[in-house]
Amino acid sequence: LMRSFLMILAVTFGCTVNPALGQSDSTSIQLFETLDQVNIGGDPGISLSKKAIITQELISEVELRKAACCDLSESFETNASISASFTDAVTGTRQIRLLGLEGPYALYTKGNLTTMGGLASVMGLGFIPGAWIQSIQLTKGPGSVVNGAGAISGQINYELRPSFTKQIGHVNLFAGPGRFEQNLIYTWHQSEKWSSNIMVHGRQQLFRWDGNKDGYLDTPLSQHFFVQNAWKFNGKNSEGQLGIKFSSADNIGGSTLYGKETFAPIWSHELQTDRYELWAKRGYFLKGGINRSIGTQFSVNYQDLDSYFGERLFVAKEFRTYGNLIFQDNIIDTRRTIKAGADFNLHNVEQEMWGYNGDYDASTFGIYGEYSYVASPDGEGLSMILGQRLDQLNITGNANKLFYVPRLHVKYNSGAWSLRSQASRSYRYTTLGAEYMGYMANNRVFNLSSGSTPAIESSWTLGTSGAFTKDVAFKELQITGDVFLTKFDRKMTLDLDQDTETALFYNRSWTMNEWGDQPYSLSAQLGGQYELLHRTLFKFAYRYQKVTQLNLTAMNQGIDNELEEVILNVPHLLYGGISYTGTKGLGIELNATYNSSQRLPNAGYNDRSPAFTMLGGQVSKEFRKRGQIYLGLQNALNVRQLNPIMGGDLPFEDRFDASVVWGPIMGRQVYAGWRYDLRKP
DSSP: HHHHHHHHHHHHHOOOOOOOOGOOOOOOOBBOOSSSSOOOOSSSTTTOOSSSSSEEEEEEEHHTTTTTTGGGGGTTTTTEEEEEEEEESOOHHHEEEETTTTGGEEEEEEEEEEEEEEEGTTTGGGOOOOOOEEEEEEHHHHHHHGGGGOSSSEEEEEEOOSSSSSEEEEEEEETTTTEEEEEEEEEESSSSSEEEEEEEEEEEEEOOOOOOEEEEEESSSEEEEEEEEEEEEEOOSSSEEEEEEEEEEEEEBBBBBTOOOOOOOOOOEEEEEEEEEEEEEEEEEEEETTTTTOOOOOOOOEEEEEEETTEHHHHHEEEEEEEEEEEEESSSSEEEEEEEEEEEEEEEEEEEETEEOOOEEEEEEEEEEEEEEOOTTTTEEEEEEEEEEEEEEHHHTTEEEEEEEEEEEEEEETTTEEEEEEEEEEEOOHHHHHHTTGSSSOOEEEETTTTTSSEEEEEEEEEEEEEEEEEEEEEEEEEEEEEEEEEEEOOOOOOOOSSSEEEEEEEEEEEGGGGGSSSSEEEEEEEEEEEEEEEEEEEEEEEEEEEEEEEEEHHHOTTTTTTTOOTOSEEEEEHHHHHHHEETTTEEEEEEEEOOBBBBBBSSSOOOOOOEEEEEEEEEEEEEEEEEEEEEEEEETTTOOOSSSSSSSSSTTTOOOOOOOOOSOOOOOOEEEEEEEEEEO
């Protein structure tokens, strides 16, 4: 199988093309600029682009180093736009929420190449070590149609460390409570045109932690190993990339008595998964000026997962092939650009979940076109992107469907003000077992009323944002705000409100005439930053989110179209951060986040969780020849959900539920680490 993968990769790399790859991938080129952003904040770790038509925030490596960024799911602790939380109390898996919607509603790309979905739609974030990441571009709301019809909540594009760099090597060692991580990156240049790097990551959770003394591990014992080898070619009129990655994870969670002799059966959890990724990009720049290129993206992924949760099995295999042909050119002049192309996505999943057979085959074939206009090179005046795509989706259990996906983004700049608006269509299909894996950690009987085949979800997104940037007392003041409304005309509902013994998946669609009855996500955020003291940046943000779903309890009582708040949504969030950067390599970070109370299931729980505040900080010191050391404190107030597992005393005889987690499980944590960059003399 691996030999076949390599043959496909070699043929693709030799015969296909892709626009301006790597850090300047032309699938993401804004007119008159590439991914090199315009720094409009005093903190070098935070930057936005005034020229980008789509709202996009760049999180640089400097910003990522301000917290314990061990993987992609932990990379947003200093960002109020995204919340990260545990999916359950036993697996240690984190998932993010963007615009109030869970992680699978976002599109994840690596160098603008689709990378995660299906089995990796939640756990895949843990397969991207933070030490490998050079930067993250965060887009709120659906982005370009070039990247597909997904991205209902937005797009998270991460760029890994490049091989064309003066840096020869990088070492990052991390130690936390019983947790150790090692990262090694080595780069070498074969010639002026060819370069390569190899990245290796190891992670171990070696000690059994049970801070609340409930007899269950607060975080699973684990052994993770990831390795990646990427190559890049830089020619006069062309570029290319190819790479291969292997990820392996072994976790053991549940009872602290695992592996010991006991008189009664214990509840335990084991997960073992291997994931293989291959990708290739090849592109040519056409003569006649900028924004003229043609190329393709291609990737193949395979994942094998074997796990159990007490007496419940979750076993799955996934094979995915993706390809994208992109053509870009100017119309009349460089102020007007058009992109056109076609893509395909072949997806096969075999899975056993909650006692159901969830196997399916899916194939998507799409064509798209996108027109961009900017009034001036400096971004002033009116700019717009009008994109359209037509997809044919063939999926097990559903008739072949055609999806028309229009998207419009408009931006207007005037001096210190930048205003953006969008109206976008999106759709996706679910992989229930992987997306709701955290809900396997219970004894509930699951009812899949719409069958075990994937549900199709679709939505409209309306959004507007504004940014004000102006020098005040020779320091730059930045204030931003945005509002996004996502309305679903097809939506999967998970209901835990009936009782403590059952759970129900229910899929339904609405017509446009039922716009007012459709479930929705409403997100509004206001933030700002200013260097109030010399070399000290102050950041603040307030976020409001209301996320609703169909009320199945009311529907069973004959009341149709009534909506209710989803569980575990944080309606109000306040964030404050202080960042000091000294002249001699000293860095001090302090971050505080207030989370308001969250709705809990009606049966067996209090109405709402307590509100809580997370406080953390870090001190780092960089030495000219000895690298950087850092020492941090997470959850300084020792906030914990004291009883995250219900019925743990008799897990096989009575109610058992470890899948409703509203707050931190581990208390106060101290971590430390060392980073070292080896550069060419």
